[in-house]
Amino acid sequence: MSVEHKLRVLHExxxxxxxxxxxxxxxVHGPPVVSPVLIVGQAPGPREGKIGRPFAWTAGKTLFKWFEQATGQTEERVRERIYFSAVAxxxxxxxxxxxDRKPDPTEIANCRPFLEKETTLLKPLLVVPVGTLAIEQVLTHKGPLAPVIGKRFQTTYHGHLTDVICLPHPSGASTWHRVSPGKExxxxxxxxxxxxxxxxxxxTC
Ligand code: SF4
Structure with a gap:
């Protein structure tokens, strides 16, 4: 069974x-994209369920603007080539x-097996946790964002050795990424x- 097929089974x-x-x-989940890059978000907001895809509202607009700035790729292309997951x-x-309420420890624990399976299937070369909760889950880092944003880490995530580059949460409610030192x-x-x-x-693939 191909990785894509296994991801489809997981999505069911x-x-x-x-x-x-x-x-x-x-x-809410994205399509079964077989990608070397795994995004880990926090959880869907109130609109994503109806739209049926992650990062589909205002925070997503900012996130895709960041990706366009970094890679020159459109939202559509990023969704086609990068796998989107979340803590819940x-x-x-x-x-x-x-x-929006953050997922609680029970919800995080209930949802973890899905994330674990996705990581095992994709074996990502790069994991991008978005926001404090996802960063905490991937890097076990608690506390201010400044020590972890703008750096590249290597960690073992769900038994898989991978690079990690963290992003702040693109929510409109957060000002961290708009003022120094967050902006830089x-x-x-x-x-x-x-x-x-x-x-x-x-x-390129
Ligand atoms: S574990 Fe909880 S948050 Fe995750 S998909 Fe199931 S019901 Fe939703």
């Missing part, structure tokens, strides 16, 4: 998953503060992504 399992009674469906695949609902660190991260061989490979 995802579509049928009801492990968390605390989230708001439906499950269902919208967790609103937080009391009014923003984001540019460094985008330069590192642009120069990474996995990106070259993703868009």
């Amino acid at each position: 399992a995802l579509d049928n998953c009801r492990a968390c009674s605390t989230v708001i469906g439906p499950v 695949r269902c919208f967790p609902g609103k937080a009391k503060s009014g923003g 660190l984001l540019l460094k991260a985008l330069d590192l992504i642009a120069a990474h061989p996995a990106i070259q490979q993703a868009f």
